[in-house]
Amino acid sequence: MRAYWYDNAPGDQRLPHDSGKDVNASALEQLGVLYFRYPEVAAVDELARERGYRNRDEITVSPEKMGAVYEDKVKSFFHEHLHEDEEIRYIRDGQGYFDVRSKGDEWVRIQLEKDDLIILPPGIYHRFTTDESNYIQAMRLFKDEPKWTPLNRSGELDSNQFRQEYVSHYLN
Numbered sequence: 001m002r003a004y005w006y007d008n009a010p011g012d013q014r015l016p017h018d019s020g021k022d023v024n025a026s027a028l029e030q031l032g033v034l035y036f037r038y039p040e041v042a043a044v045d046e047l048a049r050e051r052g053y054r055n056r057d058e059i060t061v062s063p064e065k066m067g068a069v070y071e072d073k074v075k076s077f078f079h080e081h082l083h084e085d086e087e088i089r090y091i092r093d094g095q096g097y098f099d100v101r102s103k104g105d106e107w108v109r110i111q112l113e114k115d116d117l118i119i120l121p122p123g124i125y126h127r128f129t130t131d132e133s134n135y136i137q138a139m140r141l142f143k144d145e146p147k148w149t150p151l152n153r154s155g156e157l158d159s160n161q162f163r164q165e166y167v168s169h170y171l172n
């Protein structure tokens with residue numbers, strides 16, 4: 001894992017967009033973003049028990065796996081959104097970027113690779129993209145009935161209960 005301020009330069013979303021200014025794990029924690037490195041899947045089972053993630057599946061994002069819809073999928077993952085539940089991703093192969101909004105509403109880019117696990121809290125605005133390798137495989141963990149429909153950012157969404165709880169907890 002490496003996190004840094006996104007450079008906001010034009011160009012493909014899959015480029016690094018690296019400003020060269022790092023963001024450390026404790027700054028991520030202040031945004032409610034938790035990061036773990038788990039070379040052993042057993043540690044993930046333990047985390048899942050502790051936090052009540054009773055279900056999981058695997059997703060591969062690549063042109064080989066997704067075919068013609070790949071480019072559209074990658075664009076849709078990159079629309080800024082939130083969920084009313086945690087988003088938990090355990091990277092099994094390849095790499096990719098999660099971008100999360102900072103307190104000042106700037107993008108922080110989080111580069112993840114194999115054995116990285118990230119937990120995004122409910123209500124945080126974020127987006128995802130593959131990198132130039134166009135390949136990532138991830139385990140998605142979730143509770144019984146995940147509310148992980150992406151809700152795209154809008155003025156109206158600011159009054160969403162989960163958004164308001166996130167703001168009052170982390171951004172004040």
Ligand code: KMT
Binds near residue numbers: 061089096128137
């Ligand atoms: C998401 O929620 O953006 C995804 O599931 C993307 C693939 S998981 C790395």
Ligand code: NI
Binds near residue numbers: 126150
């Ligand atoms: Ni999401």
